[in-house]
Amino acid sequence: MAITIFLFFVLIVIGLSFYLSSRAKSASGYFAAGGKIHWAVNGIAFAGDYLSAASFLGICGMIATAGYDGFLYSIGYLSGWIVALFIVAEPMKKLGKYTFTDALDAKFDSRGIKLMAAISTLIVSIFYLIPQMVGAGVLVQPLLGIPQSWGVIIVGAIVITIVATAGMASTTYVQFIKGALLVVFSLILVVAVLMNGLSTTPDQHGTVPFHDLATLTIDQKDGQWLVSDNAYSYQESIEDHGVTFSRLTMDGVDSWWEQVSSENGEIQLEETQWEVVEQDGTKWVNGAPASVDNQIFQVGNLEVIDGKEGAQAATGALNPFRFLALLNDPDTQVRRWSSVNLTDGNGKAVKVYYSFLTPGNKVLRPGLKFKVEGTFAQKLDFASLMLALFCGTAALPHILIRYYTVPNRAAVRKSTIVAIAVIGLFYILTLFMGLGAMTSAVINPLDNNMSAPLLARSFSEFLFAVISAIAFATVLGTVSGLIIAASGAVAHDLMDRFGQMKMTEETKVRSGKIAAVVVGVIAIMLGILFQGMNVSFLVGLAFAVAASANLPAIIMVLFWKKTTARGVTASIIVGILAAVGLILLSPEMFTRYGLDPATAPIPINNPGIISIPLSFITLVTVSLLSKKVQAKQA
Amino acid sequence: MPHKQNQSEDVGEDLALGFRTRIGVRLFLVYALVYGIFVGINLVSPLLMETIVLFGMNLAETYGIGLILFAVLLALIYNHMCAKKEFALSQAVSIKEDA
Numbered sequence: 091m092a093i094t095i096f097l098f099f100v101l102i103v104i105g106l107s108f109y110l111s112s113r114a115k116s117a118s119g120y121f122a123a124g125g126k127i128h129w130a131v132n133g134i135a136f137a138g139d140y141l142s143a144a145s146f147l148g149i150c151g152m153i154a155t156a157g158y159d160g161f162l163y164s165i166g167y168l169s170g171w172i173v174a175l176f177i178v179a180e181p182m183k184k185l186g187k188y189t190f191t192d193a194l195d196a197k198f199d200s201r202g203i204k205l206m207a208a209i210s211t212l213i214v215s216i217f218y219l220i221p222q223m224v225g226a227g228v229l230v231q232p233l234l235g236i237p238q239s240w241g242v243i244i245v246g247a248i249v250i251t252i253v254a255t256a257g258m259a260s261t262t263y264v265q266f267i268k269g270a271l272l273v274v275f276s277l278i279l280v281v282a283v284l285m286n287g288l289s290t291t292p293d294q295h296g297t298v299p300f301h302d303l304a305t306l307t308i309d310q311k312d313g314q315w316l317v318s319d320n321a322y323s324y325q326e327s328i329e330d331h332g333v334t335f336s337r338l339t340m341d342g343v344d345s346w347w348e349q350v351s352s353e354n355g356e357i358q359l360e361e362t363q364w365e366v367v368e369q370d371g372t373k374w375v376n377g378a379p380a381s382v383d384n385q386i387f388q389v390g391n392l393e394v395i396d397g398k399e400g401a402q403a404a405t406g407a408l409n410p411f412r413f414l415a416l417l418n419d420p421d422t423q424v425r426r427w428s429s430v431n432l433t434d435g436n437g438k439a440v441k442v443y444y445s446f447l448t449p450g451n452k453v454l455r456p457g458l459k460f461k462v463e464g465t466f467a468q469k470l471d472f473a474s475l476m477l478a479l480f481c482g483t484a485a486l487p488h489i490l491i492r493y494y495t496v497p498n499r500a501a502v503r504k505s506t507i508v509a510i511a512v513i514g515l516f517y518i519l520t521l522f523m524g525l526g527a528m529t530s531a532v533i534n535p536l537d538n539n540m541s542a543p544l545l546a547r548s549f550s551e552f553l554f555a556v557i558s559a560i561a562f563a564t565v566l567g568t569v570s571g572l573i574i575a576a577s578g579a580v581a582h583d584l585m586d587r588f589g590q591m592k593m594t595e596e597t598k599v600r601s602g603k604i605a606a607v608v609v610g611v612i613a614i615m616l617g618i619l620f621q622g623m624n625v626s627f628l629v630g631l632a633f634a635v636a637a638s639a640n641l642p643a644i645i646m647v648l649f650w651k652k653t654t655a656r657g658v659t660a661s662i663i664v665g666i667l668a669a670v671g672l673i674l675l676s677p678e679m680f681t682r683y684g685l686d687p688a689t690a691p692i693p694i695n696n697p698g699i700i701s702i703p704l705s706f707i708t709l710v711t712v713s714l715l716s717k718k719v720q721a722k723q724a
Numbered sequence: 725m726p727h728k729q730n731q732s733e734d735v736g737e738d739l740a741l742g743f744r745t746r747i748g749v750r751l752f753l754v755y756a757l758v759y760g761i762f763v764g765i766n767l768v769s770p771l772l773m774e775t776i777v778l779f780g781m782n783l784a785e786t787y788g789i790g791l792i793l794f795a796v797l798l799a800l801i802y803n804h805m806c807a808k809k810e811f812a813l814s815q816a817v818s819i820k821e822d823a
Contacts, residue, residue, distance in 0.1 A: 158784055165762075165788050172755045172795050176748035176802065180741075415780025455773040455784040462770045469767050476763045480756075503806060507799040514792045521789070 133508025138265025143225030153524020166479025200655030223617025422450030478698030482633030657713030672697030
């Protein structure tokens, strides 16, 4: 069923793109849908553009594993639209034609601005494309049962077809359909979560029995550790980051257990999950060879609800307020999971997934991921993230080009307001979807990105198929918008305006389509190359670069009369270099390089709090200096 | 005469540019302040976010959802004020043109 619904969606999308190809003959038709899109359609298409893989898959997954800290992304992403509506939207429409470079350069006619704004568009678009392609691969794997890299290639091929045929008109209608379906089906999923209520033994409506974790005790007698179940024998204990794991064997097969309490010398052990990959590539899961039937099982449940355990804890249907109230109760205990890489006494590497309990009041306030009670650097990191999310939206190229698809400034305003309402509703729903996944034993410990689709599967295969198809369309739509923005930067900004190639409308469209194919192929390659990287991390990178490189230039061009072309060019260069440079030197990247994160020269992961002000300061300083030079020369 | 009416509307839209910018900046500052307070509470007194404030929801949930709803509310207020001003200015232009 999933495959049928998926193919149905893809065929509709491709059919629509061929149907609308007649509108893409002129440059205006290709890059801006002729400026003829109705504001209500454009508003929902805005939502379609914005609600990317990071929003649907990433945020729900992060809420499912890190509680309220995931919802901070929803709040930050939505708040950014306020900057877009009140400060940027209408002036950008007035100044621009096809791309945001037009608007930045309208007062100056500077080749430096054209070059740097186009490069910035390309960099931000490509950074934003990578997580979408990675997300596509993750999604297609369980949906169609094909390797992740094939998922990336399929998305790339479909998107290149869409973009190379009909351009912005097709992309807009695909986004409109997808945006509307995403919100409607997310609403259906949330209603199902609330009707289902909460329970301490979620069994996916009888389809997957709830896995109760086994416990054992070990006790030391005459210098020997004895296990409460005689079938096991104790081998060793290893401590990592304050958690102790014990290796036991039964019939010569290893198993790993987490030490959860110790009383009078007796230690209680709790079941974990573990993976071992042999040198020849053979994979073992929980002591047996990995197979379709033997995988790391899905997790996430409540251990105690408002002080009640077992059958009497089940709540039945809940209203949204009661749902949240029960989950934030200090007497509610959430079982969350983490993982650790260990090396046993025989030198064998093992990855252990273990659980721990967190009280509800800690889950539903910031602190699990972002250490707001931590060091100064950790607090600064949190503030920096919230700043980048607030400033990034209004500087994303694929969002900015949508201001040119409607006929006038009133339509820009109205479509932005529709977008805020639709996106706002969706982001409130993410809180319920994420918490629903957190408590329904549907989280895949290996990859939390699939939490929302797997939550849908816990209700019905049909809902799973539709939600997965919509999520796939989400990736398709966002990638289409990004490739259009990138192709506009190449054909319109770089070739026509910076290169002064004096292109006709037809050659501009043809160049745009060729650029779309090239960018699409690059996106496919990067999507395969970056497999396994965290989707949200990469999107955060794109937001930080966009907010640092583009927003200071946009704001100052609109509101500071002393802004000069050199100032704008310098601020874009400094914004890009500072944001990318700080990220490359951050603790998160040091972990990825395999180095000790404590040795990273920059103690924060989110660069916005440094790179955004730096870009503003550069613009002001260079503008004032270049004004002085001009005055002297005069 | 729909064409004339459209022209007047466009003129009204242009004349209201200064008004829209002023209102836009003011509403932006209001929202930025409310957003800044949210970030500030989390940094200075994160435990305050656990306080139950509305229908059993804690301050973190109420403030977070409230920020999203507040954005929608401000957007609607902005649209209403701009549309009203644009209509008034386009009417004034129409009357002048007719005279």
